[in-house]
Amino acid sequence: MMNAEHLSPQGRRLLDRRSFLGTAGLSTAGLALASLLNADGLLAADTPAAGGKTPIRPKIDPNNPYSPRPAHFDMPAKQVLVIFCPGAVSHVDTFDYKPALAQLHGQKPPGIPAVTFEGPTGNIAKPFWEFRPRGETGKMVSDLLPHLAEMVDDFCFFHSLTTDTSAHPQGENFMNTGFTMEGFPSFGAWITYALGTENQELPAFVAINDPRGLARSGKNNFGNGFLPAAFQGTDFNAQHPPNNLHRPGSLSPSDDRATVELLQRLNARHLEKYPGDADLAGRIASYELAGRMQTSVPEVMDLSGESAATLKAYGVEGGSELRGQYARNCILARRLLEKGVRVVQLFNGSDPSGGNGITNWDSHSNIASTHAMQAEIMDQPTAALIADLKQRGMLEDTLVVWATEFGRMPFLQANGTGRDHNPDAFTCFLTGAGVKRGFSYGESDEFGFKAAVNPTTVYDFNATLLHLMGLDHERLTFYHNGLERRLTNVHGHVVHDVLA
Numbered sequence: 224m225m226n227a228e229h230l231s232p233q234g235r236r237l238l239d240r241r242s243f244l245g246t247a248g249l250s251t252a253g254l255a256l257a258s259l260l261n262a263d264g265l266l267a268a269d270t271p272a273a274g275g276k277t278p279i280r281p282k283i284d285p286n287n288p289y290s291p292r293p294a295h296f297d298m299p300a301k302q303v304l305v306i307f308c309p310g311a312v313s314h315v316d317t318f319d320y321k322p323a324l325a326q327l328h329g330q331k332p333p334g335i336p337a338v339t340f341e342g343p344t345g346n347i348a349k350p351f352w353e354f355r356p357r358g359e360t361g362k363m364v365s366d367l368l369p370h371l372a373e374m375v376d377d378f379c380f381f382h383s384l385t386t387d388t389s390a391h392p393q394g395e396n397f398m399n400t401g402f403t404m405e406g407f408p409s410f411g412a413w414i415t416y417a418l419g420t421e422n423q424e425l426p427a428f429v430a431i432n433d434p435r436g437l438a439r440s441g442k443n444n445f446g447n448g449f450l451p452a453a454f455q456g457t458d459f460n461a462q463h464p465p466n467n468l469h470r471p472g473s474l475s476p477s478d479d480r481a482t483v484e485l486l487q488r489l490n491a492r493h494l495e496k497y498p499g500d501a502d503l504a505g506r507i508a509s510y511e512l513a514g515r516m517q518t519s520v521p522e523v524m525d526l527s528g529e530s531a532a533t534l535k536a537y538g539v540e541g542g543s544e545l546r547g548q549y550a551r552n553c554i555l556a557r558r559l560l561e562k563g564v565r566v567v568q569l570f571n572g573s574d575p576s577g578g579n580g581i582t583n584w585d586s587h588s589n590i591a592s593t594h595a596m597q598a599e600i601m602d603q604p605t606a607a608l609i610a611d612l613k614q615r616g617m618l619e620d621t622l623v624v625w626a627t628e629f630g631r632m633p634f635l636q637a638n639g640t641g642r643d644h645n646p647d648a649f650t651c652f653l654t655g656a657g658v659k660r661g662f663s664y665g666e667s668d669e670f671g672f673k674a675a676v677n678p679t680t681v682y683d684f685n686a687t688l689l690h691l692m693g694l695d696h697e698r699l700t701f702y703h704n705g706l707e708r709r710l711t712n713v714h715g716h717v718v719h720d721v722l723a
Contacts, residue, residue, distance in 0.1 A: 271707075278700040278707055281417050288453040288508055289427050291419045294693025300622040300656035301421075302560055302567075303414060303692060304612075306605055308597075309395060309438040309572040310583030313631035313642055314650035315671040316350045316594060319382055320363035323669040324633055325349040335634055339643040340389045341587055345635035347670070348642070351591045360661040367598045370606035376661040377613065378652045379721050383665025383674035386629045386681050389644040391574070391585065394628030395440040397681055400448065401710045405440070408448035408701070409456065410685065411566035413710045416454045416701070417694050422563035424519035426512065429559050429566070430456035434548035435573040435582045445568055449703045453509060456568060461551035464524055465516065483514065523558050526551060536611070538603040550604035557611055560621060571601045580641070584627065588641035609654060618655040622691050626651040633670040647673040651684065657691045659723050682715030690717045 271277055281292045315321055328349040335344055352365040357372045362380075364372035388394050393403035400407040408416070411428040420427035430445035438444055445456030459465045474482075490507050497503065526534075534540065537550040549571060556569045572583030580586035580593025605625070612618050630649025631642035648667035654660070665677035686696040689710065696715055700707040 276695070276697045278702075279695065279698040280700065280702075281419075283416075283419075283451075286508060287423075288451065289415075289420050289423060289512065291421050292417065294418060295695045295698065296693050298657055298691055298693035299620055300691045300693070301620040302563070302565055303411075303622045303624065303688070304556060304560060304608075304655075305410065305566070305568045305624045305626065306608075307399070307438070307444070307568060307570050308584055308601065308625070308627040309433075309570065309574060310391070310580070310585035310597075310627070311394070311629050311631055311644055311649070312584045312597075312627040313586065313590065313594060314382075314645075314648065314667070315631065315633050315642075316352060316590070317365055317367055318380060318650045318652070319630075319648075319667055319671050320354045320365075321350075321633065321667075321669060321671045324671070327670075331634070339632060339636075341636060341643050343637040344632070344643070345637050345639050347633060348635045351594070358661065362661070362663070367594060368602045370603045374606055374609060374654075377609070377654050378662075379654065379658045379660065380650060380652045380663040381665060381679055381684065381718075381721075382648075382650050382663055382667055383676060383678050384630075384649050384651055384681070384684060385674050385678055386646045386649070389629060389646040391439045391628065391644075394644075394646070395438055395444055398626060398628045399440070399444045400446075401682065401685055401712055405443050406448055407708075408450045408454070408710070409443070409445045409568075410688065410710060411445055411456050411568055412447045412450050412454040413689070413699060414566050414692060414694075416450050417699055418565060418692070420563065420565040423512075424515045425523065425559065425562055425564050426457035426516070427565045428454065428456040428568075429564055430458040430568045431460045431552045431556055431570065432458055433570045433573040433582075434460065434462055434545055434552070437573055438570055438583070439574040444570075449708070450701055456566070459520075461524065461526070461555045462548060464520060486510075519562075523562055524555060526554055526558075529554060533611070537607040542603070543599060546600045546604065549600050550607075553604040553608040557608055557615075557617075560612070560617060561615075571605070572597065586631070586641050587636060587643065588638050590631075590641045593641075612655070621655050622653065622657065622688070623655040624651070624653055624688060630671070633672050645672070653688075653691075653721065657723055659721055662721065664718060664721050677720075679718060680714065682711045683718055686711050686715035687718045687721065691722070 279295055284290055324347055327347040329346050331346045337344060350365055352367040354363045354365050357364045358376035360376050362375040364375055386394055386397055388397055388403050396405060397403045399409050415427040447455035493503060537553055539547050539550045552569060556567045559567050574583055584597050586593040609623060612621060630645040632645045636643050648671055665679055666675050668675040689696040696711045700709045
C-alpha cells in the first residue's frame with residue numbers, strides 16, 4: 224500500500240474516516256432526493272430544443288442503424304418520394320395562373336425593380352403557354368405540362384412559398400437541408416435517422432440523380448451532414464448502378480465467401496474486445512448492407528419484367544433520349560418504393576456547366592425553348608410515376624413531394640427572352656398519404672411577384688413534410704457543437720390546412 228506521506232493533501236483527506244463517512248452520507252442523501260424528485264416528475268427535463276420542447280432522439284442500435292423505428296405520432300405516410308427540379312421552375316408559366324400578366328404584357332408598371340439577380344429588368348410578360356381549366360376542380364394549369372395538368376385533382380399546391388436566397392447552390396441547400404450553408408443533414412437523412420427502414424436489403428435513402436449528372440449543390444442535397452454517415456443517401460440511377468457492385472472476375476465465388484467469413488470472424492472478435500465501439504459496429508453494418516446489395520440492387524434495377532404498356536405510359540420510347548433515361552429513373556423510383564425504401568429522391572435536372580436552361584430549369588434566356596425542353600423530359604414520366612403509385616394503392620402510405628428551389632419573375636430580363644430568379648413567390652405541390660386532394664394553399668400577388676396570402680417559408684414547408692411522416696419538427700434533433708440542431712433550425716410551423 225502506498226505510504227500516506229507520498230499522497231497529496233486531497234488523497235490523504237480521502238483516507239480520513241470522518242470525511243469519508245460524511246461524503247458518503249451526503250451522496251446517499253443526494254441520490255435518495257433525486258429518486259424522490261424523479262418519481263414526482265420534478266426533475267429538470269433534458270436540455271430543451273428550440274421551441275422549448277424536450278428533444279426526441281431515436282434509439283439507434285449501432286449494430287443495425289437501419290432497423291425500423293416508431294414515429295413520434297401516427298400518420299398514414301410511411302415512405303416519401305421527393306421529385307426535385309433544380310434550376311427554378313417558372314410558377315407563372317406552369318401552375319400559378321395570373322391573368323394580370325396578359326393585361327400588362329409588354330408594359331413596365333411602377334413597382335418593378337430596376338435590377339434583379341442577374342441584372343436589369345425588362346417588361347411584364349404574359350405566360351409563354353396558354354392556361355386552361357383542368358379536372359373537376361377547374362384548376363388553371365398551362366399547356367407546358369399537359370400530363371401533370373390532367374392530375375390536378377390529386378394535388379395539393381403551395382402557391383405562396385418564399386425562400387431566403389436567390390442563388391441556386393444556396394437555394395438547393397435551403398430547400399433540401401433547411402440551411403443555405405453546406406454541412407447540414409438533408410431531409411432524407413433526417414427521415415432515415417428518425418425512422419430507419421423496413422427493407423434491410425436496400426439502402427434506407429436512395430438519391431436517383433438526373434441522367435445528366437448532379438445538381439448544383441451536388442451530394443449535399445442528399446448528404447448526412449453531421450448525422451452519422453449511415454444516414455446519407457446512396458446515389459445511383461437506372462443507367463449507373465452503385466460502384467463495385469459485382470465481384471471481380473479474378474475472384475471465384477468460394478474465395479469471395481471465404482473472404483467475407485474471415486472478415487466476419489475478425490470483426491466479431493474486435494467487437495467482443497471493444498463492445499462499445501459504435502463506429503466499428505456502424506461500419507460493419509454498412510459493409511453487410513453492401514454485401515446484401517450485390518443481389519438486391521441488380522434485381523430492383525432490372526426493368527426487363529416491366530410490361531410494354533408500363534414502358535409506354537412512362538414514355539421510355541418515342542421522345543428524346545433524355546426523356547427515356549429519366550423515364551427509366553421514374554420506374555426505378557417506383558420499384559424502390561415497392562421494396563420498402565424509406566426515402567427516394569428523384570432529380571430532374573443537373574448542373575455540370577451552369578445549367579442555363581439546357582441541363583436544368585434555369586431559363587435566363589430563351590425560356591420558350593429551354594423550359595419546353597425540360598418539360599418534355601419531366602412531364603410524362605413524372606405524371607406516369609404518380610399515376611402508377613396511385614393505381615397500385617401505394618399513395619395510401621407514400622407521400623409525394625414535387626419541388627424546386629425558387630420561382631421566376633413575372634417580367635423578363637433585359638434580354639427580352641428569359642425570366643430571372645424569384646425568391647419571394649414560387650409553387651410546389653404534394654400528393655399522397657395524409658394530404659388534401661384538389662386543394663391550393665396560399666396565393667401570390669396579382670403578378671406572381673410576391674407571396675400575398677398565407678406566405679409560407681421553406682421552414683414551414685419542411686415542418687409540414689416531417690409532420691406528414693409522423694415527426695415533430697421541434698423535437699427531432701441532433702446535439703452537435705453545443706446546439707440541438709434540427710431541420711427547421713429555430714423556425715417553422717406546420718401548415719395544418721393542407722392535412723387531409
